[in-house]
Amino acid sequence: MQVFKFGGASVKDAESIRNVAHIITKCKNGELLVVVSALGKTTNALTEVTQHFIDQTGQAFDLLENVKMAHQQILTELFGVSHHPIFDEIANCFVEIEWILEEEPQDSYDYLHDQIVSTGEIVSSKILAAYCAHTGLPIQWIDARDYIFTDNTYQEAEVDWQKTEDKIRRELPTILDEQIIITQGFIGSTSENFTTTLGREGSDYSAAIFAACLQADDVTIWKDVPGVLNADPKWFDPTELIPELSYTDAIELTYYGATVIHPKTIKPLQNKKISLNVRSFLHPDEPGTLIRTTNNGLPIPSFIFKVNQVLVSIQPRDFSFIVEDNLSHIFNLFHSHRIKINMMHNSAISFFVSVDDTGTNVEALLGDLEKRYKVSVEKGLELITIRYYNQETINRVLVNKKIIQELKDSYTCQLLVKER
Numbered sequence: 001m002q003v004f005k006f007g008g009a010s011v012k013d014a015e016s017i018r019n020v021a022h023i024i025t026k027c028k029n030g031e032l033l034v035v036v037s038a039l040g041k042t043t044n045a046l047t048e049v050t051q052h053f054i055d056q057t058g059q060a061f062d063l064l065e066n067v068k069m070a071h072q073q074i075l076t077e078l079f080g081v082s083h084h085p086i087f088d089e090i091a092n093c094f095v096e097i098e099w100i101l102e103e104e105p106q107d108s109y110d111y112l113h114d115q116i117v118s119t120g121e122i123v124s125s126k127i128l129a130a131y132c133a134h135t136g137l138p139i140q141w142i143d144a145r146d147y148i149f150t151d152n153t154y155q156e157a158e159v160d161w162q163k164t165e166d167k168i169r170r171e172l173p174t175i176l177d178e179q180i181i182i183t184q185g186f187i188g189s190t191s192e193n194f195t196t197t198l199g200r201e202g203s204d205y206s207a208a209i210f211a212a213c214l215q216a217d218d219v220t221i222w223k224d225v226p227g228v229l230n231a232d233p234k235w236f237d238p239t240e241l242i243p244e245l246s247y248t249d250a251i252e253l254t255y256y257g258a259t260v261i262h263p264k265t266i267k268p269l270q271n272k273k274i275s276l277n278v279r280s281f282l283h284p285d286e287p288g289t290l291i292r293t294t295n296n297g298l299p300i301p302s303f304i305f306k307v308n309q310v311l312v313s314i315q316p317r318d319f320s321f322i323v324e325d326n327l328s329h330i331f332n333l334f335h336s337h338r339i340k341i342n343m344m345h346n347s348a349i350s351f352f353v354s355v356d357d358t359g360t361n362v363e364a365l366l367g368d369l370e371k372r373y374k375v376s377v378e379k380g381l382e383l384i385t386i387r388y389y390n391q392e393t394i395n396r397v398l399v400n401k402k403i404i405q406e407l408k409d410s411y412t413c414q415l416l417v418k419e420r
Helices: 014-027 042-055 060-079 086-101 109-117 119-134 161-176 203-214 247-255 266-271 324-336 360-370 391-397
Strands: 002-006 032-036 139-141 180-184 187-189 195-197 218-223 244-246 275-280 289-292 302-316 341-346 351-356 373-387 401-408 412-419
Touching (some): 002 014, 014 032, 014 119, 014 218, 032 119, 032 161, 032 203, 042 060, 042 086, 042 109, 042 119, 060 086, 060 119, 086 109, 086 119, 109 119, 109 195, 119 139, 161 180, 161 203, 203 266, 244 247, 247 266, 247 289, 247 373, 266 275, 302 360, 324 351, 324 360, 341 401, 360 373, 373 401, 391 412
Parallel strands (some): 002 032, 002 218, 218 275, 244 289
Antiparallel strands (some): 187 195, 275 289, 302 373, 341 351
């Protein structure tokens, strides 16, 4: 049994959707469940709709109309101007957003975000399912919110694994015996049937959830890159394809910021010993990268670059030591402001971290920290992480850079730097 996941870039237009249908037909090997993200940049567009609705700028309906028109264009290219029922299905999905926008915003931003933005996955999966059925494939569309159950932490929902696994195992194997299932990534539902989302890029995680619950043989994430590369081509040249990774190395790379795989994706697959393939939807005949249980280390050093970093140095105001009570309070503040720590180190009297410069929530965090600690800040930095480093690889990334902080262990080197 296989699980395929297609991201937004793989379904960005009509031709891309045709290509996905071709891959499903060509690469299917037995039972198959397909997880799909919103089309192209729809998630960003619907997030903008949400923000304008909250701010009451008067532009939310116009922005939503742009999203609707983009989907209408794709439908017309796929199905012509006929009276295919998918046209009404998609229109009805967007009507649900319009109902929200017609009222004054009463709920929290996080709640409204999830109710509005989740529509992107619903409509993309309906379009893909309708087109695949149109080509003759045996398709069953399902709503992931009927199977992935979560708590009420909107935008970063935690999965209720027991309830989710019970429902998936009870209902989906019978469908998979006869049909290909197409469903959504990124979304789930609360016990009150409100929609939640699993965090940005959470569609990879959705694929892992379905695979783990169904005891799948493997998961394939279809990307616009040939597989897992040893660095992001935007920041590093030349890059090399990594043909095979251990679960451990994959988890480490995602922890330090590699974006090709969602950080939550690996662990459910490792627990069930399900292999993960990262392959190119542009070149589906190429093998890509295989992630599985193996004792082999990375064959080449890997580089992760994170720009726009903020170095936050924290010291007690009374010159006392940094102790467990301080650290507990500091970590709770980071958690409450939803700020991920990318690098950290503590000494007897100080604690420093590097975080993404995300603007207002970082400023709010700094304000809370300054109530209890002496805080200093340096912005405009870059964090470079090298997995399986040596001095040559360090020298390579330090051209015209000045080291601000440096951490090393046996396998990983982190360098917080700024331009000279």
